[in-house]
Amino acid sequence: MQSDIEIAQAAHPWPITKVAEAAGFQPEEVLPYGRQKAKIERTTPVQPDHFGKLVLVTSINPTPAGEGKSTVAVGLADAMQQAGHRTMLALREPSLGPVMGLKGGATGGGYSQVIPMEDINLHFTGDFHALTVAQNTLVALVDNSIYQGNPFHLDPRQVVIKRVLDVNDRSLRHLVTGLGGRTSGVPQEGSFEITAASEMMAILTLATDLSDLKRRINRIVVGYTYDQTPVTVAELGVGGAIATLLKDAILPNLVQTIAHTPALIHGGPFANIAQGTNSIQATQLALQQADYTVTEAGFGADLGGEKFLDVKTPLLGKHPDAIVVVATVRALKMHGGLAKDQLDHEDLAALQRGLANLGRHVHSMKRYGVPVVVAVNRFTNDTDAELQLVVDYARQLEVPAYPADVWGHGGAGAQALAAGVVAATEQPAAFTPLYAPDADLLTKLKRIVTEIYGGQGVELAPKAVKQLHQLTDRGWDRLPVIVAKTQYSVTDDAKRLGAPTDFKIHIREFVPKLGAGFIVAMAGNILTMPGLPKHPAAEQIKITDDGTIQGLF
Numbered sequence: 001m002q003s004d005i006e007i008a009q010a011a012h013p014w015p016i017t018k019v020a021e022a023a024g025f026q027p028e029e030v031l032p033y034g035r036q037k038a039k040i041e042r043t044t045p046v047q048p049d050h051f052g053k054l055v056l057v058t059s060i061n062p063t064p065a066g067e068g069k070s071t072v073a074v075g076l077a078d079a080m081q082q083a084g085h086r087t088m089l090a091l092r093e094p095s096l097g098p099v100m101g102l103k104g105g106a107t108g109g110g111y112s113q114v115i116p117m118e119d120i121n122l123h124f125t126g127d128f129h130a131l132t133v134a135q136n137t138l139v140a141l142v143d144n145s146i147y148q149g150n151p152f153h154l155d156p157r158q159v160v161i162k163r164v165l166d167v168n169d170r171s172l173r174h175l176v177t178g179l180g181g182r183t184s185g186v187p188q189e190g191s192f193e194i195t196a197a198s199e200m201m202a203i204l205t206l207a208t209d210l211s212d213l214k215r216r217i218n219r220i221v222v223g224y225t226y227d228q229t230p231v232t233v234a235e236l237g238v239g240g241a242i243a244t245l246l247k248d249a250i251l252p253n254l255v256q257t258i259a260h261t262p263a264l265i266h267g268g269p270f271a272n273i274a275q276g277t278n279s280i281q282a283t284q285l286a287l288q289q290a291d292y293t294v295t296e297a298g299f300g301a302d303l304g305g306e307k308f309l310d311v312k313t314p315l316l317g318k319h320p321d322a323i324v325v326v327a328t329v330r331a332l333k334m335h336g337g338l339a340k341d342q343l344d345h346e347d348l349a350a351l352q353r354g355l356a357n358l359g360r361h362v363h364s365m366k367r368y369g370v371p372v373v374v375a376v377n378r379f380t381n382d383t384d385a386e387l388q389l390v391v392d393y394a395r396q397l398e399v400p401a402y403p404a405d406v407w408g409h410g411g412a413g414a415q416a417l418a419a420g421v422v423a424a425t426e427q428p429a430a431f432t433p434l435y436a437p438d439a440d441l442l443t444k445l446k447r448i449v450t451e452i453y454g455g456q457g458v459e460l461a462p463k464a465v466k467q468l469h470q471l472t473d474r475g476w477d478r479l480p481v482i483v484a485k486t487q488y489s490v491t492d493d494a495k496r497l498g499a500p501t502d503f504k505i506h507i508r509e510f511v512p513k514l515g516a517g518f519i520v521a522m523a524g525n526i527l528t529m530p531g532l533p534k535h536p537a538a539e540q541i542k543i544t545d546d547g548t549i550q551g552l553f
């Protein structure tokens with residue numbers, strides 16, 4: 001069986017200028033980066049009343065490998081395009097952390113991939129590197145201000161803006177900087193987070209244009225003074241320089257699928273530690289150009305799905321017309337109690353037990369008032385009996401379900417799914433947000449935990465209780481909330497699979513991100529700098545002397 005990269009390398013892509021022309025972009029809007037990539041620079045403002053239909057792809061709680069949201073999104077878009085619907089994808093950029101680590105890339109798989117997968121999964125058009133330099137330059141400017149006499153009276157123990165790196169590196173979670181004596185800075189305790197979790201990434205993906213980007217950067221709180229007053233980038237007077245570093249990164253990237261469906265790929269926040277959705281700009285651009293936009297949000301519906309619907313949708317100016325919940329037999333069997341190495345043979349009893357996780361996510365997506373469709377992403381070991389069990393269960397939930405073999409057959413494996421999704425987008429939708437925008441932080445959190453996770457409520461650690469009072473005193477307690485928690489469970493315990501209800505979410509601290517415009521609630525022991533596994537993917541990745549990349553999954 002060919003690998004993802006072998007299938008991608010055997011594809012015959014169009015020149016990106018041809019993809020752009022077919023997608024309706026004007027030549028002056030297309031900035032090629034080589035033959036198969038381009039950035040798109042809008043020359044006319046988007047018009048929300050001309051937007052096409054929006055399809056959000058989310059999923060059940062995944063296994064560590066992922067359950068195929070990107071793969072299904074690509075195969076679905078190809079199938080819709082091949083059925084004659086003008087379709088465009090809006091996806092997120094991969095982080096090199098998982099690419100070299102455990103999870104792999106974010107370009108789909110099999111015959112449902114965006115290409116050139118090597119470029120996209122490695123340095124793409126440099127957006128992650130630009131974001132890394134932008135955030136690290138800001139930290140250096142803050143440290144320099146403290147070193148050069150500290151005119152803003154910043155407390156070195158309360159600098160909250162973190163250095164970032166697009167690498168999984170646990171050794172950078174806790175460190176001391178500024179050692180080496182008087183000329184080497186001011187000693188400070190600090191830490192790195194992965195670029196995908198950075199506030200700069202969140203700002204890039206939520207900004208509607210360059211002026212919004214600049215406003216958001218200026219709102220970043222870099223730290224607090226000795227008397228607890230927040231200090232912003234605007235006060236430091238360096239917002240313009242930081243925005244300059246992102247002048248190209250702010251532009252969405254255009255590539256194509258193996259079947260030449262246009263795909264805008266922009267922004268790469270993870271949904272377990274950030275908001276997990278691709279950029280507002282790319283999604284609006286796709287909505288403007290195509291009759292159907294297929295987009296995805298990270299990890300399960302409890303994370304990327306909820307954040308897309310409650311944080312991104314109000315800024316996007318358009319709610320989804322249909323929500324696709326991707327399920328796999330293998331993940332459902334894990335939720336039914338099987339171990340990772342027991343998933344390759346038929347086990348209807350385990351599958352039956354694990355269906356509750358699908359039920360949880362279908363229920364939580366249905367409450368938004370948007371038609372829901374289940375896509376059963378077929379793996380080679382899935383039996384017809386297992387697939388039928390999932391379809392029958394979905395029918396009991398009164399949602400249509402379509403097995404799709406997009407990995408093995410691309411769009412041809414998703415024709416029934418595509419027809420079902422198009423039909424779903426024609427159904428009436430009464431979008432119902434989860435909480436009122438002006439609800440307080442705790443109310444928002446409780447709604448997420450009870451309505452989306454199925455839990456009993458929230459428990460705040462003493463530090464979080466204290467922070468909540470500070471947030472309230474500052475008037476920051478009405479901002480949207482982003483829950484950072486494990487992707488494997490609806491709870492904050494990665495080992496609790498299925499659909500438990502007897503749990504609370506334990507919030508250890510709140511992290512205000514005023515530039516991004518939300519508060520992050522850190523649940524359980526979630527970390528914002530992942531580590532590498534015992535056998536990282538890097539052990540398989542090679543490059544031949546003639547420059548051919550191998551083993552990139």
Ligand SMILES: Nc1ncnc2c1ncn2[C@@H]1O[C@H](COP(=O)(O)OP(=O)(O)O)[C@@H](O)[C@H]1O
Binds near residue numbers: 068108380553
């Ligand atoms: N039906 C399938 N059969 C085999 N491999 C698959 C299938 N669907 C996805 N994969 C593989 O699983 C990995 C994760 O898929 P991906 O679409 O990235 O998941 P997600 O977007 O949910 O994280 C990729 O390497 C992909 O090639």
Ligand SMILES: O=COP(=O)(O)O
Binds near residue numbers: 069269276297299
């Ligand atoms: O944020 C994580 O996204 P994936 O589910 O695509 O890995």
